[in-house]
Amino acid sequence: MLAGEQTRAQNFLVKLFAIVPLVALLAAVPFAWGWGLGWTDVGLAVGFYFLTGLGVTIGFHRYFTHGAFKANRGLRIALAIAGSMAMQGPVIGWVADHRRHHAYADRDGDPHSPWRFGTTPAALVKGFWHAHMGWLFQREQTNARRFAPDLLADRDIIRINRWFPALTVVTLLAPALLGGLITLSWWGAVTAFFWAGLVRVALLHHVTWSVNSLCHMIGDRPFAARDKSANFWPLAIASMGESWHNSHHADPTGARHGVRRGQLDMSARLIWVFEKLGWVTDVRWPRADRLARKLNPGYEASPRR
């Protein structure tokens, strides 16, 4: 299951990139009222948040991990690059970890279950921290040969996987460059680096990690799943549809996670647009009959279409 340990340097880098953006976020709060933040920064932050976030949700997660649709080569490459720019690790490792999560969800072998230490309050506090970000600091690595052999056999993906350090630089410096050019000032570059670089990365990190932690602890469970996955509506927009996590665990290969009426799922909407454009095919849209069979008692069937 495992393939050796992270090196000391790798372990240090994971910590650095997980903690530095968080500290930046906290330091940012006083900035919000006054100087050093403008519409350019907000626009760039929102733009990079959704570009990289959708790279993870549509690309790393629904496409590369679960094969919810088939994509043409151009889109496949674009999704791998956009997802890599979220700074959540290179694509192959991300996919291998997440497939292991589904294979062992909330049991021994799950890389990030909040239930790992038991169900007492103290164990759950520890478990929350572990599922949210503590697991990133452990030095065990998922065996990609076992969990992601398809990606290891793809030259494009191997190359993009290798570009991860460079893409980390790009995702932090591109907003600064754009901010500088738009405002024609060095100060504009600095504020864009701060808000659309560091703060944006930190926010997306915590939203993604919340799917691993909160969405295995609290929320609604309309579908029978072997694990404790839950639908947590407050994160529907920020997570681009990924917080409908109970529905996802009930039907992991589905292209839409917000399968019930009124459940916003931005990622599914964009996959639908890609399908209309002819860039993706064989999309696994939810099937009402399959979902109905998995409903927990007390829940009514509520298909979207």
Ligand SMILES: [Zn+2]
């Ligand atoms: Zn899960």
Ligand SMILES: [Zn+2]
């Ligand atoms: Zn998944």
